[in-house]
Structures are given as C-alpha cells and as structure tokens.
Amino acid sequence: MVSGYAGLPGGVAVSQLCVYDWPASDGLRGGTPHMHLACTEGYVVTGGRGAVQTLTAAGHRVTPLTPGTVAWFTPGTIHRLVNEDDLRIAVLMQNSGLPEAGDAVLTLPPRYLADPQTYAAATAIPADAPEAEQARIARARRDLAMEGYRALREAPDPAAALAAFHRAAAALVRPRLSAWRERWLRGARAAAQTTAEQLDRLADGDVSHLAEAVVRAEEPSERGRFGMCGRLDVYRA
16 A cells, blocks of 8 residues: 555545456456445546445445546445446545555455455555556455455345444454554644634734645656556555
C-alpha cells in the first residue's frame, strides 16, 4: 500500500481508477468485492459505463454508473465494481486515503479470515514482482473474493452471514487501529480544527490567515498499480 495520498480539503484523498475487465465466475467483468470499516468512499464516474453492486444489512443493490454519476457508501457496505464498457472513476476517500491504505477487507471465504497472517498470504501483491505476476495475483484474489461474496449473497440467513463477516473483518484490522487513529488525527480531525480556528479568527475580524494562501498541484506518484478494483493512479501526499 502507498504511504499517503494528496491532501485535498477536509482530509479527503483521490485516486484514478480504470476498472478491471477480467470476467468473473458469474460472467460479469470487474473488480474485487470488499468492505471498508472506518471510511466512506465516493465514486465520480469520468468515463465508460458499469455498475456498483452493494451488499448491506438492507440487502443487495445495483447502482448504474455512467459519466457524471456520483455514488458513495458508508462503512460496512460490501461493494463490487462491474465494468460494462471501459469504466473509469475518480475515487474520493475519507481519512487521507485510508480506504486504499489498510481500511479494506476482501470478501474471502471464512477460512481465509481466521487471522491476519492467513489473510495477508491470500491477498498481498509483492511490489517487486513482475507485472504479469502481479496481475495473476490480483485476478486470483478477486476470484477468491467472488467466492466469498456469492456465499454471502446466497446464504440461507444473509443477515447472520453478513454479521459474521463484519466480526471477522473487525478482528483482522484491530492490530492496525492505532495507526489509523494517528492518520485521522493528522488528517480529517486536524482539518476540522483548522476550520474552527479560522472561523474564530474571522469572528474577531482577524484575516491574517488569508495572507498564507497557497496553490498546490500534484501529478500521480504511481501509475497503473494493481488495486482491488482496477489499475490505480495514486497521489502521494
């Protein structure tokens, strides 16, 4: 995972996504079903056509995605991108890019969710591996996550199956929560506190912070990385 993302307002981060066109077991092409535990994620469709399948306690839903669509989902939403025609998305991420830096659990079958080591062995893509090997691993883990995703959708008691997955996912990420909290403190919380201070200054007639205005621009620090849902262009902070 990359260590940071371009710091947009409010602790938001961005990446550019070209969704995989690999056929899955159900004949649809697309990415890896997964869930975030502490972050909301948003999609701004910039090209092509597709859909996002979501699974929550309220049930299964399919949201069409076409250029101009903005869709977002809160923690606990299992989501899977389907690529119907060259689907491309700008992904907006809460908490300084945490969704692509740890806050994600793939819907692997339960046997792979027993402990962090077993999960990591099934999902890690070595950064120094040849591109063809990275693609093979990314596709294999997508197919494994599809196995678990279909089991969740088709379970006799979907609510109970989803709750069990939530518990297993929470156990997997628990060792990383202190690092996530530090990212939140430095990012979203610090941004909110800065706004509070600026409002206080303006209420007092103090405009000194306006003289500190800056303009920044970023080019992708990494292009074409194999992500969960497709090839990613990412922006380092």
